[in-house]
Amino acid sequence: MTTIKDVAKLAGVSTATVSRVMNGTGYVNPSTKKKVNSAIKQLDYRPNDVARSLFKGKSKMIALFVPDIMNPFFPELARAVEDVTNHHGYTFILCNTDDEIEKEQTYLNALQQKSVDGIIIVSSTITKELISKIKIPIIALDRIIGANMSSVTVNNREGAREAVRYLKSIGCQRIAHICGPDHVINTAERMKGYLDEVKDEDWFLSSYIVSGEYYFQTATQAMKKLLTVHPEIDGIFVGNDLMGVGVLKGAKELGIRVPDELSVIAFDGIMLGETTTPSLTTMAQPIYEIGARAAEMLLEQINDSKYQSKREEFTVQLIERQSTRKRGESIDR
Amino acid sequence: MTTIKDVAKLAGVSTATVSRVMNGTGYVNPSTKKKVNSAIKQLDYRPNDVARSLFKGKSKMIALFVPDIMNPFFPELARAVEDVTNHHGYTFILCNTDDEIEKEQTYLNALQQKSVDGIIIVSSTITKELISKIKIPIIALDRIIGANMSSVTVNNREGAREAVRYLKSIGCQRIAHICGPDHVINTAERMKGYLDEVKDEDWFLSSYIVSGEYYFQTATQAMKKLLTVHPEIDGIFVGNDLMGVGVLKGAKELGIRVPDELSVIAFDGIMLGETTTPSLTTMAQPIYEIGARAAEMLLEQINDSKYQSKREEFTVQLIERQSTRKRGESIDR
DNA sequence: AAATATTATGTAACCCGTTACATCTAAAGC
């Protein structure tokens, strides 16, 4: 490995001068600069980032915590974060936490020891206490963690309300909800939105809410059980798209026609929902945008010493596809 | 940040002794060890990995290059690599290359400057020349790059043959192929396998091969055009699952019943293929396993100075789902 | 008891950049 010393020797200057040329700092005579640059080129010299990091205490690396990259919601988020940070010269570290606090703890320690410059966290388990010990800039993504920590989220509750109102608007009379697992904060928010719209309906039953645990298969099972017990259900608001396609599968297996007999609307707007037939109507999050925005906020926080934490909330948007009846179409039973 | 000096001072020893205790190297008196460990605990000291890396020239980080993590084939691969390497104390860096050689070049430089210990590469564009300049251990995954570079792949050609033979065995008379983009090596291999089985059939036409570019929508379009021109086609071998579900979508849109009128088999075995109705019959790669194996091989190569490069090929496995007729069932037209 | 081996610990160089500080030259100001 060629070092700055080799360059200095070849150019006939000190390492300090080479460093100045590379970083564009301090005074350097144009002719000297030329000599140094040609030496750099000649040796194909590239500075050792580790040495730099050691001195600066910064590594030009950022990390993203996700529960599991195999969950189809996260790749797009990861891509967005990587794009933005890579564009600014940062290296992107991915950590699958499985929402286990021990893993999160371990990752936090490791990253801190590596002088990682910032972390974006999607987590339902991590606590403010765990994070408060860390001096690294952190942004909460998709879920709010602490009171004074920056976050980028979507209006889950209002989005859920909108979804349910949409089902009503196309004529659904009995609307059920397949929710996510308890420990995920979104689950509660989306359920609240659902309840906002249905709790005062005379037909509403608490047994209209069942959990699909954010899994495809679990959602299929839950849906089948639900529709067997409550065949009167003609609309389902599903907590996320992955479960949404699970519900579509369940409907097929039960011989229930979607959207003629049952309308299904989900939440997230991942690509998966476009691949099924019928395709899945959904409340789409601007996934790439929120990931990119979180990355930008993190970079701001890294570079601005007087950065003030902030919360940004994006809005979800209805995408009408084929799993819901069209407004005004007659009900076909 | 507490440093090794703080620990040394508190324990009343030199930094060398602290280092010995931490690393379990050299001689240390048990009572001294106890003092040092208690000082470490008392100060909640964690060594600075950057300083370590600088001295050792190793960073305990590995990287994975994928074209695009949003392609549903890669998250599982990434997860496997992260699991294995994380288990061995490595930090996982993810790089989306978009199969652009400039990006790959940039990443390679950046990673080298960061003393990354090893790289796993999925790429159709990268060249041996580009890599040969790098002294970092590298494993090619899913695709072979250079002659003397370790790789983990699957038997694409034989798997493709098997897929086509399966279509024949269930009674398909006219079998088409929707292939991937030219520049991807797998495309050629899988096409060869297809040709091995059909090129001598009297019904075979070169127009039975069309490209879906590994995109969902492109595959849908390609399939619709194909079946419009060649309505006699009753079986399609599709280059990957993502395009496979695109084909299923296209069939629905054309009103072609799958599997009654058309049998579809794809390649990959990603979860997406389970979510559709009908679910997708496929030649499944052991995705997690090949990712994990590549990671293990990389670690071997990192730790074993006399490591010999090797190639390992996994076999794909037929998963019969609903998009193909069952053997022996009558053809229903 | 002397010679040798083993255990224990410290000193300082090293990894490779960055930058504060010192030094020196040449141009500008008076």
Next chain:
DNA sequence: GCTTTAGATGTAACGGGTTACATAATATTT
């Protein structure tokens, strides 16, 4: 012509670990 200032460059400390080498204290061998 002398002082001041800007421009140019070098020296060396620093960041925080690791380890070769030196030294010292015990333990073992003969």
